[in-house]
Amino acid sequence: MPLPLNLPDDKIRFLSETYKTPLQIYDGSLIIENQNNFIKSMTQNFPNFRQYFAVKALPNPHILKLLIQNGSYLDCSSIVELEIADKLGLKGNQIMFTSNYTSKSDLIYAKKLDAIINLDDISLIDDLASLGKMPELLCFRLNPGIGKTDSETVSNILGGPEAKFGIPSFQIVEAFQKAKNLGVKKFGIHMMTGSNVLDLNYWDELIKILFENINNIKNSLNIYPSFINIGGGIGIPYKHEQPKIDINDLSNLIRSSISREIKQYNIPEPDLYMENGRFITGPYGWLVSRCNVIKNTYEKYIGLDACMANLMRPGMYGAYHHISIVGKNNNSITEKINVVGTLCENNDWFAKNRDLPIADIGDLFVIHDTGAHSHSMGFQYNGKLRCPEIVIFNGNINNLMYIRRRETFDDYLSTIVSIESCFPRLC
Structure with a gap:
């Protein structure tokens, strides 16, 4: 259920007179507490877990600095967001760069920062290769043909045949093969197909489909990802009747799902990354x-x-x-x-x-x-x-x-x- 603004009425009126309206107010204490609880819950099941805050959700550097100081890294989707991450002092694998229809200038800047580049399209491999030596680590965004949302319009579903994002399953092996041939040594795989999802079963289904594709890559190329990024998409209850995601239940479900899949396919366990924005702030x-x-x-x-x-x-x-x-x-x-x-x-x-x-x-x-x-x-x-x-x-x-x-x-x-x-x- 939506949270009340943690201020008495007279204080809200005072702030509205001082700063005028409209006025956007954030509660920094609750943001930090929520992120800390999330990271703690996930690291109990995944010691190498990383949370990359989705800068697009709330790009104010003051908020981002608070999040970084409390254990977050940054997920960037544009050159401006990359510049913000750079000026905040992040480098290398502290930055995940997931854009779409990406320009060469953006790729050049991401390479300069040594960010983890997460390619959205197989054609971008050639663009990246044209810029010089390929990065040692490269990630690909998978669109397996499904998507889900629990409180947005269909236009905000991030996966499926009608979504503009990601590499389809029928191209993903080719993408890994092409990158390997160009000298990439380590890989990640990313899949974010849901937005504001409140149903825990979504993540079980996501992990099942993700590992089916990982197994196809393994069988075809003998490549194992060093990490998986299952995106963000954890929903918040905008309406009173909507359930709130229990983060401990989610962490345990993801743990159970990944354990099941790596056992079934005999795959070394990859590190787990996520890129939540909305759920955090x-x-x-x-x-x-x-x-x-x-x-x-x-x-x-x-x-x-x-x-x-x-x-x-x-x-x-x-x-x-x-x-x-x-x-x-x-x-x-x-x-x-x-x-x-x-x-x-x-x-x-x-x-x-x-x-x-x-x-x-x-x-x-x-x-x-x-x-x-x-x-x-x-x-x-x-x-x-x-x-x-x-x-x-x-x-x-x-x-x-x-x-x-x-x-x-x-x-x-x-x-x-x-x-x-x-x-x-x-x-």
Whole structure:
């Protein structure tokens, strides 16, 4: 179930006045505690386990630094994310580079950092080889033709015939063969086909299919992977009725599944890596926004000062996010309302026909579970400026980190060349 923002109402109001709204708040203490519990649970079954945080989920360097200081490495998907990892001091196998339709310039930078390169397509082997000596270690992303999600749209499924990601099973042996012929000595294999999965059986099925492919590679080429990366995809309960994944149960299930498969196929046990983002930070972020307008037409609309530029998921995926109203969460009288933003698009909704307490103009709305794939997916369409981010610790606003300021008009125009020629008053 979605977590409440661990602050009394007067403190939320104070922060909203100080930093204005919309405002993105994270709980650093809970993020660290959650990651520590996750890594501890996994290493009890897999001593060499590695967690690579998916930078795309929450790329603010202050958050990434906290995660790294507490045992995480980074999973990067672009050259900018690689640069962030580099500037945070990571090198070599502390960085996993998993992109798709990758440019040579990105591959060059990943090679420079000696990152683990995880290729998404067999054609990229030739591109990598054209850049000089092949890396000693190379990983391939497998798409075995299946995918799963428990609370997103079909467009967010990461595996299957309609997914743009990964190398299909009918090409994976060829990919390993080609890389081996070009001098690669050690291999990893990666498979992430699920997004926000809440069913433990998914990982048992994933591991079963993954090892079927590993066995085919073994039988054809006598190659054994030194590690497997089973991706992220651990879901969080956006809705009250959804179950929360018990990480100890998941760790034990993965242990049992891998033990079964290596015994069945007589394969040396590879190290286990994962790349969770949403599960680590998602529940520990809240978007605070103020009600500016209440509109009664065909239906009732609550217009917030936040919009899809601050949280894209409901409009893009039809995703559910719990919403509470500061000071009114115990009200027994509710009404069905639509909670919308100010963007000039009709999919700029946070909630449709949602039962919420009766709202007034000026009320503060808290949108829950915005700790991942929220601020990071922001944009500037309609001239919307991205909101500030702050981190609280142990519910104490006197011990917070101000980690991103609000964007300004000057930021919006900062990449325009010769702006003075457009605005005569600036000449």
